[in-house]
Amino acid sequence: MSFNKILGHKEIINYIQSSIKNNRINHAYILTGQDGVGKLTLAKEFAKTLNCEQHSTSCCDQCISCKTFDSNNNPDIIYVTHEKKDITVSDIRNQVIKNITVKPYRNKYKIFIIDEADKMNIQAQNALLKTLEEPADYAIFILLCENYNKLLVTILSRCIMFKLRPLPHNLIQTYLNKTFNIDFEQAYLYSVYSQGSIGKANQLINSTEFRDVRDSAINIALNIDNLNLIDVYNTIDKIKEDKETLKTILDILYLVFRDALVYKETENPKNIIQRDKITQTKQIALKATTTQLINRCDALSEAQNKLLFNINTQLLLETLFFKLKEK
Ligand SMILES: [Zn+2]
Known part of the structure; x- marks a missing residue:
């Protein structure tokens, strides 16, 4: 070193x-x-x-x-x-x-x-x-x-x-690409999730748990219109306890709806961050209106901010899910 x-x-x-x-x-x-x-x-x-x-x-x-x-x-x-x-x-x-x-x-x-x-x-x-x-x-x-x-x-x-400021995406992307021998698109994805932290990037890349959490968050986004009240409360029960996981889920959901919005507006896959999930992104973009997607991104960014303070996570998630389901 x-x-x-x-x-x-x-x-x-x-x-x-x-x-x-x-x-x-x-x-x-x-x-x-x-x-x-x-x-x-x-x-x-x-x-x-x-x-x-x-x-x-x-x-x-x-x-x-x-x-x-x-x-x-x-x-x-x-x-x-x-x-x-x-x-x-x-x-x-x-x-x-x-x-x-x-x-x-x-x-x-x-x-x-x-x-x-x-x-x-x-x-x-x-x-x-x-x-x-x-x-x-x-x-x-x-x-x-x-x-x-x-x-x-x-x-x-x-x-x-x-x-020490958060590291720029491209620095982490290049590092991940060289160190773990993964392609640039995967490296880009992890660099976004790591939010400027090399420690987090190293941790995420080896975490099967992260991949599972990501898949279930994307599933929630795909099925958001079909979730009934019981589903919503079951989902809340599953994710409300562990703040770290909850934060990850909010980050992922935000990116999913952000990608869907960008795809809906530009129809260019190059503009989306989660390129390995292009099929799901297209489906989400197709099922929602532009206004709905904007509102969902806003609701998620509000929830991300609130999570920084010690707010009741049950309440936070209830409000969030009702906003995500709004027509
Ligand atoms: Zn020496």
């Missing part, structure tokens, strides 16, 4: 490499961005390069530091873990505060990588803050989080923050 093998995030990588080159390393960094966007990969590459014995802007992969890093045995790179839902003050005490007084074993820096740092509770954050206020010369912290607003302002003010 090296910086140039990391997908995307080029500006951040350039910044990091020029800080290393100019020997302007801060004691604390935050990498923030959605799940699967590449925070941990980037943090690890940063840490490995900082402690590489070649002291260059890319790690050498050959020195003892790099080799022990690759086998997860580098004593000067510490991954702070947590067993409970939150990162507690005892996690920070035992893994950071007790450890930081001991100088690095053989490397220039002692680097603490705190994944899911936004799960630190207030006591844990305050304990970490004390360390950040008077850091040992050799200590570096890399905090990873999805929501940096959960961190104390006093912590934020001591860190250099990098915001």
